[in-house]
Amino acid sequence: MDLKKILADLEANNPAQPLYLQAAKEVLETIEDFVNKNPKYDKYAIVERLLEPERIIQFKITWVDDNGKIHVNRGYRVQHNMAIGPYKGGIRFHPSVNVDSMKFLAFEQTFKNSLTTLPMGGGKGGSDFDPQGKSENEMMRFCQSFMTELQKYIGPETDVPAGDIGVGAREVGFMYGQYKRIRDEHVGVLTGKSLNWGGSLIRPEATGFGSIYFLQAMLKAKKDSLKGKKIAVSGFGNVAWGAVLKLEELGGKVIAISGPDGYILDEDGVTGDKVDYMRELLATRNNVVAPYATKYPKAKFIAGKKPWELKVDIAIPCAIQNELNLDDAKQLAANGCQYVVETSNMGCTADAIYYLQSKKISFAPGKAANAGGVATSGLEMTQNSMKLSWRREEVDEKLHQIMSSIHENCLKYGTEKDGYINYVKGANIAGFIKVADAMIEQGVAY
Numbered sequence: 001m002d003l004k005k006i007l008a009d010l011e012a013n014n015p016a017q018p019l020y021l022q023a024a025k026e027v028l029e030t031i032e033d034f035v036n037k038n039p040k041y042d043k044y045a046i047v048e049r050l051l052e053p054e055r056i057i058q059f060k061i062t063w064v065d066d067n068g069k070i071h072v073n074r075g076y077r078v079q080h081n082m083a084i085g086p087y088k089g090g091i092r093f094h095p096s097v098n099v100d101s102m103k104f105l106a107f108e109q110t111f112k113n114s115l116t117t118l119p120m121g122g123g124k125g126g127s128d129f130d131p132q133g134k135s136e137n138e139m140m141r142f143c144q145s146f147m148t149e150l151q152k153y154i155g156p157e158t159d160v161p162a163g164d165i166g167v168g169a170r171e172v173g174f175m176y177g178q179y180k181r182i183r184d185e186h187v188g189v190l191t192g193k194s195l196n197w198g199g200s201l202i203r204p205e206a207t208g209f210g211s212i213y214f215l216q217a218m219l220k221a222k223k224d225s226l227k228g229k230k231i232a233v234s235g236f237g238n239v240a241w242g243a244v245l246k247l248e249e250l251g252g253k254v255i256a257i258s259g260p261d262g263y264i265l266d267e268d269g270v271t272g273d274k275v276d277y278m279r280e281l282l283a284t285r286n287n288v289v290a291p292y293a294t295k296y297p298k299a300k301f302i303a304g305k306k307p308w309e310l311k312v313d314i315a316i317p318c319a320i321q322n323e324l325n326l327d328d329a330k331q332l333a334a335n336g337c338q339y340v341v342e343t344s345n346m347g348c349t350a351d352a353i354y355y356l357q358s359k360k361i362s363f364a365p366g367k368a369a370n371a372g373g374v375a376t377s378g379l380e381m382t383q384n385s386m387k388l389s390w391r392r393e394e395v396d397e398k399l400h401q402i403m404s405s406i407h408e409n410c411l412k413y414g415t416e417k418d419g420y421i422n423y424v425k426g427a428n429i430a431g432f433i434k435v436a437d438a439m440i441e442q443g444v445a446y
Contacts, residue, residue, distance in 0.1 A: 087123030090164030111431030188384030208242020210372015235318030
């Protein structure tokens with residue numbers, strides 16, 4: 001594997017796509033030695049084939065707002081790799097959505113889904129549509145128009161999308177209703193559905209729950225525990241809420257939560273009805289955390305700042321890509337942070353990760369730590385196929401087992417000679433092996 005040449009070709013073939021290049025470079029750098037020790041991967045050009053998405057779909061979405069004005073947005077679906085199962089990955093509605101962000105997320109999803117050991121390939125989709133300020137009827141009309149186009153390319157054995165940023169159970173419902181009208185079939189083509197019509201228990205909390213189960217395993221590997229640890233969580237959605245909910249259950253103390261408007265410092269801990277209030281704030285869709293400090297006067301709201309400036313033991317970014325940068329990493333290290341659990345997709349910049357690792361801070365990459373969401377989506381697919389529904393405890397136990405298995409694979413391939421666990425390397429190699437071997441076994445298309 002000629003890393004220098006592959007990277008040069010990648011940059012030449014993917015101009016103005018920094019997110020995709022960042023994601024690909026991270027994987028390539030960590031699997032280089034492993035690939036070079038196993039010449040079969042070069043023989044079948046696995047790396048080169050894995051870097052190229054199998055299909056990139058772009059389409060126009062027209063919709064009408066409440067005032068009768070016509071709007072046009074772009075929709076995307078990147079179907080990256082289906083060697084181990086149908087394409088699987090969320091749908092994101094956010095102004096930042098473009099080909100670059102979708103390619104990076106689909107690439108990451110391929111490795112993440114492989115790590116779960118469930119039969120799911122990697123994909124991602126979305127639109128540059130902004131849900132903020134839209135009425136429920138506007139959301140419904142947009143979702144219906146989006147699905148009118150998307151339904152041409154998906155199916156329960158082909159591509160099974162889910163929710164993501166800007167797409168919750170309500171939006172999944174609107175899209176599923178349109179799919180069902182057009183295709184005249186009631187099948188498990190979307191996950192994150194309502195419990196009334198095929199959804200799985202704990203799916204909204206699953207990404208956050210899985211992240212904390214992974215953190216538990218990290219702590220155990222270092223003979224450590226959550227007891228006495230101060231924790232900061234970023235992000236304002238189901239992921240952050242699920243993480244805080246599980247941390248409270250397991251005895252962790254969250255002292256900071258954040259949103260786009262700033263962060264909340266609550267030295268007494270975000271516990272009890274405060275966790276419920278997080279959920280209430282999320283349901284308003286106003287995307288701000290400032291009201292928390294009004295409801296709980298002992299807490300402080302710090303506008304326009306990130307919680308990484310605080311003295312905490314554990315940092316859990318749950319918002320969006322590259323939200324934690326080098327300066328944040330330096331501040332966390334200076335304040336004695338011991339663990340960073342990347343619960344958003346590629347939530348840390350590359351230089352931040354290198355710095356954290358150089359300081360021997362335990363760092364969990366998103367493709368491992370946040371795999372709980374797609375793992376539970378996979379469990380939802382299984383329940384749909386079997387036409388049954390598992391109890392909450394059953395789903396939670398299966399999720400816990402999956403996250404423990406992912407951690408074990410990270411240990412297997414990421415433990416270095418000095419005992420430091422390079423979770424990035426471990427996750428990338430483990431995810432690569434399953435997909436790469438499946439591609440070899442399925443032959444080359446001529």
